[in-house]
Amino acid sequence: MLDWCLFCVLLLPLVQMETTSQLLNLSARNFQLDFLRDLDDLVKQRAELSLNNYLDRLGSNPKNANYTTELSEARATSKFQSKVTLIKQLLDRQPHLATDLEPTFVLRNLIFLNRLKSTLRASKDASNQEIRLMRMHRLCQQFDLKEAHPYQESRLINEETIGKALEQLNLTRSEVNSTGLDLNEFGAQLYERVKLSGAEIIDNYLNILRSMLQDIIEGDQGELAGSSDKLENMLQQLDAMLATQDFFEKRQRVYAYMELQLSTDYENMRDSARSQHLTETLLAQLKAKGLDLFVIFLFSNFEFLDLVHRHWDQLLPQTGSLLYDETARQLYDLQHLYEIFKMDTECEAKYEAYSSALRRLNERTVDQAQRNRHIFELLNNAARNVGTVTFSMIKAKCKELV
Structure with a gap:
C-alpha cells in the first residue's frame, strides 16, 4: 500500500502524466x-x-x-x-x-x-512478488487438475493411424503430397505469439536482481564501499538487458552475461575476501526478501515451456490431409509427447522421449538454416531445465504455497 507521503505527490503530477504518456490499460497484468x-x-x-x-x-x-x-x-x-x-x-x-x-x-x-x-x-x-505468486499458483493448479482428470494417452502418429485416417477421409497419399506445413512459417507465428510473455518472464527475474542491487548501492553499507564499481557495472548490465526489446536477443544477452562475465568475475575474485563478503550480502538480501532464485528459475522454465506448447497446440493444422506431411507429423508428435510427459512428470522415459524429439527438431531447423529457428532453440534450452527431478522440486514448492 502507498503511504500518505506518496499520495501527496500523486495529485498534481498525474494530470501532467496523462497528457505526456500513453494511457495504461487497467486490465493489464x-x-x-x-x-x-x-x-x-x-x-x-x-x-x-x-x-x-x-x-x-x-x-x-x-x-x-x-x-x-x-x-x-x-x-x-x-x-x-x-x-x-x-x-x-x-x-x-x-x-x-x-x-x-x-x-x-x-x-x-x-x-x-x-x-x-x-x-x-x-x-x-x-x-512484482504478487505477480510472481499468481503465476506460480496458476502453474501449481495444473498438477491438481491432472490428478482430478487423468490424461488418457493417445497413440502417436504412425503409418497405421495415418492410413486409417486417410481412408476415412477417402484420400490417397498422392493427393496430399502436394501440400505440407511450412516449418519456417510455423516458427514465425509461434514466436510472435510468445515473445511478449517470454520477455516478461525474463524481465521479472532480472528485476529481482536489479531491486536487490539498488537497495545495496543506495543503502548505508560502508563495508561494501570497495565493491561499488562492481555493483554499478552489474546494475548497468541489468538495465541493458531489461531495455532489450527483442525476446531472443534479450535471452541471448542474459545467457552471455551469466556464462561469460559472471564466470570471469568468479575466476578473478574467488580468492578475494571482499568478493566473498559481497556474495554473502547479496544472498542475505535475497533471503530477507523471501526469494529463492533457483526455484524461481525452475518455475520460469516450466512457465515458458507451457506457454509455448499452449500456442503450439492452437497452431497445429486441423486438416486430416496433412497427416502424411513429415513436418506436420513431427509437430503433432512433439505436442503429444509433451502432454504425455506433463501428465506423468516423474517418468524419466517420458521426459527423455519428449526432450529427444525436441532436440531432433531443433537440430533439423539448424541444419536447414530455418529463418525462424530461434523459437525452437529457446524451447529446447528451456526443456533441458525441466526434467523429472525439476518437477519434483516444483511440486514440493507448490505444496508450500497451498
Missing part, C-alpha cells in the same frame, strides 16, 4: 508496475532538479570554495544518494543561528525524498 515506474521516473526527475538547484546555491556560498570539485561531481552524477550526502556534509560544517530554520527544512525534505524513494521501491517489489 503489469498495470501497477508500469504506473509505479512512470511515477518513479517523475519523482527522480523532480528530485534531481531540486537537489541540483540547492547544490548550485551551496556552490555560490564563498564558505564552500574548497568544495568546488565535489559540488561539480555531485551535480553531474545521477546518483541520488551522492547528492544527498554532500548536501548533508556541507550543512553540518556550517554554523547556524537558532532562528534559521532553512537547514532544518532541507534535512526534513531530504528525509522525505528518501522515504518516498523507499516507498516506491517497496511498492514495486510487492507488485
Whole structure:
C-alpha cells in the first residue's frame, strides 16, 4: 500500500502524466508496475532538479570554495544518494543561528525524498512478488487438475493411424503430397505469439536482481564501499538487458552475461575476501526478501515451456490431409509427447522421449538454416531445465504455497 507521503505527490503530477504518456490499460497484468515506474521516473526527475538547484546555491556560498570539485561531481552524477550526502556534509560544517530554520527544512525534505524513494521501491517489489505468486499458483493448479482428470494417452502418429485416417477421409497419399506445413512459417507465428510473455518472464527475474542491487548501492553499507564499481557495472548490465526489446536477443544477452562475465568475475575474485563478503550480502538480501532464485528459475522454465506448447497446440493444422506431411507429423508428435510427459512428470522415459524429439527438431531447423529457428532453440534450452527431478522440486514448492 502507498503511504500518505506518496499520495501527496500523486495529485498534481498525474494530470501532467496523462497528457505526456500513453494511457495504461487497467486490465493489464503489469498495470501497477508500469504506473509505479512512470511515477518513479517523475519523482527522480523532480528530485534531481531540486537537489541540483540547492547544490548550485551551496556552490555560490564563498564558505564552500574548497568544495568546488565535489559540488561539480555531485551535480553531474545521477546518483541520488551522492547528492544527498554532500548536501548533508556541507550543512553540518556550517554554523547556524537558532532562528534559521532553512537547514532544518532541507534535512526534513531530504528525509522525505528518501522515504518516498523507499516507498516506491517497496511498492514495486510487492507488485512484482504478487505477480510472481499468481503465476506460480496458476502453474501449481495444473498438477491438481491432472490428478482430478487423468490424461488418457493417445497413440502417436504412425503409418497405421495415418492410413486409417486417410481412408476415412477417402484420400490417397498422392493427393496430399502436394501440400505440407511450412516449418519456417510455423516458427514465425509461434514466436510472435510468445515473445511478449517470454520477455516478461525474463524481465521479472532480472528485476529481482536489479531491486536487490539498488537497495545495496543506495543503502548505508560502508563495508561494501570497495565493491561499488562492481555493483554499478552489474546494475548497468541489468538495465541493458531489461531495455532489450527483442525476446531472443534479450535471452541471448542474459545467457552471455551469466556464462561469460559472471564466470570471469568468479575466476578473478574467488580468492578475494571482499568478493566473498559481497556474495554473502547479496544472498542475505535475497533471503530477507523471501526469494529463492533457483526455484524461481525452475518455475520460469516450466512457465515458458507451457506457454509455448499452449500456442503450439492452437497452431497445429486441423486438416486430416496433412497427416502424411513429415513436418506436420513431427509437430503433432512433439505436442503429444509433451502432454504425455506433463501428465506423468516423474517418468524419466517420458521426459527423455519428449526432450529427444525436441532436440531432433531443433537440430533439423539448424541444419536447414530455418529463418525462424530461434523459437525452437529457446524451447529446447528451456526443456533441458525441466526434467523429472525439476518437477519434483516444483511440486514440493507448490505444496508450500497451498
